[in-house]
Amino acid sequence: MSERPYVIDEMISAKAIAARIEELAAEIRREFADTDKLVVVGLLRGSFVFIADLVRELQLPIEVDFLEASSYGDTMESSREVRILKDLRGAIEGRDVLVVEDIVDTGHTLNHVTGLLRSRNPARLRTIALLDKPSRREVDFRSDWIGFEIPDKFVVGYGIDFAQRNRNLPYIGTVRFTDEEG
Numbered sequence: 375m376s377e378r379p380y381v382i383d384e385m386i387s388a389k390a391i392a393a394r395i396e397e398l399a400a401e402i403r404r405e406f407a408d409t410d411k412l413v414v415v416g417l418l419r420g421s422f423v424f425i426a427d428l429v430r431e432l433q434l435p436i437e438v439d440f441l442e443a444s445s446y447g448d449t450m451e452s453s454r455e456v457r458i459l460k461d462l463r464g465a466i467e468g469r470d471v472l473v474v475e476d477i478v479d480t481g482h483t484l485n486h487v488t489g490l491l492r493s494r495n496p497a498r499l500r501t502i503a504l505l506d507k508p509s510r511r512e513v514d515f516r517s518d519w520i521g522f523e524i525p526d527k528f529v530v531g532y533g534i535d536f537a538q539r540n541r542n543l544p545y546i547g548t549v550r551f552t553d554e555e556g
């Protein structure tokens with residue numbers, strides 16, 4: 375838990391997120407128009423708000439499953455070691471799969487998770503991330519769909535936490551420590 379005082383500055387409004395999700399859903403609908411067996415996989419915990427809004431815009435026959443991966447703990451730095459804390463409930467062999475993530479930062483999490491899921495031989499495996507911080511990338515990973523490209527700032531809200539707090543903010547904000555300001 376952080377003991378340092380901080381404030382949160384809004385970066386992306388709830389309205390802007392909703393508008394972008396409508397656009398993304400239309401693109402995903404086109405990509406998967408021919409499937410009746412799409413499995414939408416949310417990565418816990420960070421994607422829980424995004425996946426809830428996205429699936430309601432998709433208007434496709436889908437199943438929902440979850441996988442829990444963790445690499446940050448309560449810090450602002452990736453441990454670079456992705457732990458799978460909860461696996462999918464269902465099999466994905468021969469299925470079309472869309473992995474839903476909140477943010478691609480160093481890339482370790484989605485790189486690891488997509489490698490794991492690909493080894494299970496899905497028919498199609500695609501990824502969507504609401505946020506992308508390309509300047510922080512440590513492994514070569516690109517998501518098929520991105521909501522917003524953002525600068526190298528630590529963000530919270532809309533499912534994303536700082537030390538498990540602030541996931542319930544309806545917008546995306548940046549953390550600014552007030553004890554650094556003169």
Ligand SMILES: O=P(O)(O)OC[C@H]1O[C@H](OP(=O)(O)OP(=O)(O)O)[C@H](O)[C@@H]1O
Pocket residue numbers: 417418419420421443444445446447452475476477478479480481482483484534535
């Ligand atoms: O690209 P990366 O550097 O790997 O960072 C992105 C991942 O880090 C955060 O998860 P975290 O490990 O904090 O767990 P959480 O989803 O439960 O918050 C975030 O939700 C992404 O899953």
Ligand code: HPA
Pocket residue numbers: 446477479480527528529530534535536
């Ligand atoms: O900017 C971030 N905020 C919160 N958690 C994160 N995990 C990776 N990047 C971030």
Ligand SMILES: [Mg+2]
Pocket residue numbers: 417418419420421443483
């Ligand atoms: Mg996560």
